[in-house]
Amino acid sequence: MSEPLLTTADVAHVAKLARLELTDEELATFTDQLSQVLEHASDIAALDLDGLGPTAHPFGLTNALREDVVTEVSMRDDILAAAPAVEDDRFKVGRILGEAP
Amino acid sequence: MSMEGYETVIGLEVHCELKTASKLFCGCRNAFGDAPNTNVCPVCLGLPGSLPVLNRHAVELAIRIGLALNCAVKPSNFHRKNYFYPDMPKDYQISQYDEPLNEGGSLELPDGTVIGITRAHMEEDTGKSTHLGSSGRIHGAENSLIDYNRSGVPLVEIVSEPDMRSGVQARAYAAELRAILMAVGATDGRLEEGSMRIDANVSVRKPGKPFGTRCEIKNLNSLRSLQRAIEYEAQRQVNLLEAGERIAQETRHWDEAAGRTGTMRSKEEAYDYRYFPEPDLVPLVPEEDWLAEIAASMPALPKQRRQNLLDLCGADDQATKDLVATVVDRDLDPLVIEATLAGAPAALALARAANELDATAGLPSGPSFARTVALEASGTLSATQAKAVLGVLATRPTDDPEAVAKELGFEQLSDDTLLTTIAAVLEANPEEWARYRDGDDKLAQFFIGKVMAATKGKANGKAVVAELVARRG
Numbered sequence: 001m002s003e004p005l006l007t008t009a010d011v012a013h014v015a016k017l018a019r020l021e022l023t024d025e026e027l028a029t030f031t032d033q034l035s036q037v038l039e040h041a042s043d044i045a046a047l048d049l050d051g052l053g054p055t056a057h058p059f060g061l062t063n064a065l066r067e068d069v070v071t072e073v074s075m076r077d078d079i080l081a082a083a084p085a086v087e088d089d090r091f092k093v094g095r096i097l098g099e100a101p
Numbered sequence: 102m103s104m105e106g107y108e109t110v111i112g113l114e115v116h117c118e119l120k121t122a123s124k125l126f127c128g129c130r131n132a133f134g135d136a137p138n139t140n141v142c143p144v145c146l147g148l149p150g151s152l153p154v155l156n157r158h159a160v161e162l163a164i165r166i167g168l169a170l171n172c173a174v175k176p177s178n179f180h181r182k183n184y185f186y187p188d189m190p191k192d193y194q195i196s197q198y199d200e201p202l203n204e205g206g207s208l209e210l211p212d213g214t215v216i217g218i219t220r221a222h223m224e225e226d227t228g229k230s231t232h233l234g235s236s237g238r239i240h241g242a243e244n245s246l247i248d249y250n251r252s253g254v255p256l257v258e259i260v261s262e263p264d265m266r267s268g269v270q271a272r273a274y275a276a277e278l279r280a281i282l283m284a285v286g287a288t289d290g291r292l293e294e295g296s297m298r299i300d301a302n303v304s305v306r307k308p309g310k311p312f313g314t315r316c317e318i319k320n321l322n323s324l325r326s327l328q329r330a331i332e333y334e335a336q337r338q339v340n341l342l343e344a345g346e347r348i349a350q351e352t353r354h355w356d357e358a359a360g361r362t363g364t365m366r367s368k369e370e371a372y373d374y375r376y377f378p379e380p381d382l383v384p385l386v387p388e389e390d391w392l393a394e395i396a397a398s399m400p401a402l403p404k405q406r407r408q409n410l411l412d413l414c415g416a417d418d419q420a421t422k423d424l425v426a427t428v429v430d431r432d433l434d435p436l437v438i439e440a441t442l443a444g445a446p447a448a449l450a451l452a453r454a455a456n457e458l459d460a461t462a463g464l465p466s467g468p469s470f471a472r473t474v475a476l477e478a479s480g481t482l483s484a485t486q487a488k489a490v491l492g493v494l495a496t497r498p499t500d501d502p503e504a505v506a507k508e509l510g511f512e513q514l515s516d517d518t519l520l521t522t523i524a525a526v527l528e529a530n531p532e533e534w535a536r537y538r539d540g541d542d543k544l545a546q547f548f549i550g551k552v553m554a555a556t557k558g559k560a561n562g563k564a565v566v567a568e569l570v571a572r573r574g
Contacts, residue, residue: 013373014375017183017373017375019185056178056378056383056384057378057380057382057383057384059383061383062176062383062384062385062386063383063384063385063386063388064154064155064382064383065154065155065156065157065160066128066154066155066156066157067157067158068121068122068123068156068157068158068159069122069123069128070122070123070128070129070130071123071128072127072128072129072130072140072142074139074140074141075141075142076136076137076138076139076141079138079141079146080138087244087246088137088246089136089137089138089248090137090138090231090246090247090248091138091187091246091247091248091249092244092245092246092247093187093230093244093245093246093247094244094245095243095244095245096186096187096230096232096245
């Protein structure tokens with residue numbers, strides 16, 4: 001295999017963004033597996049795709065729209081019952097570090 | 102230290118909540134101020150198996166915004182912007198990335214300056230968090246409470262080019278943009294309720310030099326805050342540069358009470374949103390006849406409405422322009438136009454609308470306003486009396502102005518009484534009358550005052566002057 005498409009550091013970065021805690025062995029395994037996925041995807045680069053636009057969606061549909069009508073009724077009690085912590089009818093979460101990005 | 106030798110460079114990002122009945126991708130109610138978490142469903146909570154479906158009216162409002170800002174309205178796609186934050190239950194925000202709906206437009210300020218619009222794209226809003234703790238601010242809070250009613254509310258984000266050069270100009274841009282957004286029916290424009298939110302990118306440079314390092318300022322809850330924050334931030338950056346320090350690219354929080362910006366102290370980490378196409382939504386392609394239909398339904402924009410009023414008044418001096426700006430800003434131009442069409446002088450109708458009418462107190466009906474202005478113009482009512490009549494019409498909009506005037510005791514003076522009164526006033530003040538006759542026109546005001554006092558304000562100032570001029574010969 002030539003130059004790897006992904007380094008362990010790349011995978012560690014992506015894992016961190018996805019809030020995944022990986023062991024060193026897992027990091028090695030996923031680096032290998034994800035490299036193979038990328039390699040497979042890079043096969044497309046070998047094809048002659050001149051004049052072909054990117055595929056946004058496999059169905060070729062456009063403008064799937066709904067009318068601006070309220071159809072939902074409040075299901076607050078059911079929804080809040082599923083939350084780990086609730087206060088004042090709101091979801092209670094722990095300390096937030098920093099403002100929203 | 103002054104700003105001398107430096108230029109401020111400003112670009113604004115404005116988030117506008119669209120005034121739809123339901124959310125962007127689900128049938129939950131879109132309403133401000135409802136009880137927490139009552140307008141949430143599996144779609145806007147991002148529960149597994151739920152599917153978003155795009156709201157047609159939200160798209161139409163977004164297209165209206167694009168057309169009003171002279172953008173190219175283009176085939177577009179939705180992307181997922183991935184990040185973790187408690188106010189976003191799906192852990193991604195559905196937004197538009199490299200193919201926004203509206204691209205490359207412009208906005209003309211009332212003074213004629215043109216500000217470039219980079220793009221105006223659609224996205225969904227996040228939930229609202231309340232930070233628990235003594236400060237109410239995020240720092241030091243032990244817990245936060247989340248209300249997802251706002252999660253999934255349709256937004257259009259309007260990104261300007263870095264074309265503004267002062268806090269005053271940025272404020273003028275935000276005010277004009279707000280007027281346009283309200284005119285096209287996209288939003289109610291309430292900054293204090295967050296239905297329009299402004300972030301400012303500010304940097305400084307020596308004129309002609311490349312752009313400096315910019316800081317993004319958040320928490321700008323009024324147009325006044327926007328201007329103040331930009332002026333403070335530009336000065337802060339100049340002070341740093343003059344002291345030989347460098348500016349850190351960061352997000353800063355405007356503290357209105359303290360009148361300063363402060364760093365948000367979020368972790369120094371470049372955000373990596375890993376945008377990818379939203380697989381649950383198909384491309385949005387504004388077809389020609391749909392676009393034409395929306396274009397045909399576009400209302401007159403503030404700039405056009407101001408011009409219409411100026412044309413009506415046949416004037417373009419600054420004082421008239423200021424009155425016109427006030428009247429259009431308060432949506433009072435239809436009343437002025439109606440009064441003018443009914444025969445009242447446009448300039449007088451404009452002045453009375455700008456200075457005497459207040460929508461929060463109540464507005465007179467078109468015919469009542471027109472009639473009051475006409476009565477004043479013909480001299481039947483004095484200016485003071487006309488204003489008092491308009492005050493009453495605020496709560497009784499369709500009353501007959503003449504009946505209201507009578508009720509207020511504004512009976513018209515008979516010509517005889519007026520002439521007798523004027524004669525008596527002149528006789529009692531021979532010295533002033535002599536000076537007036539010798540050409541001291543300022544004394545007209547003196548006589549008007551005396552006649553007004555003698556008639557308890559019932560005389561018409563213009564009629565008094567006319568009589569004085571006639572007697573002077």
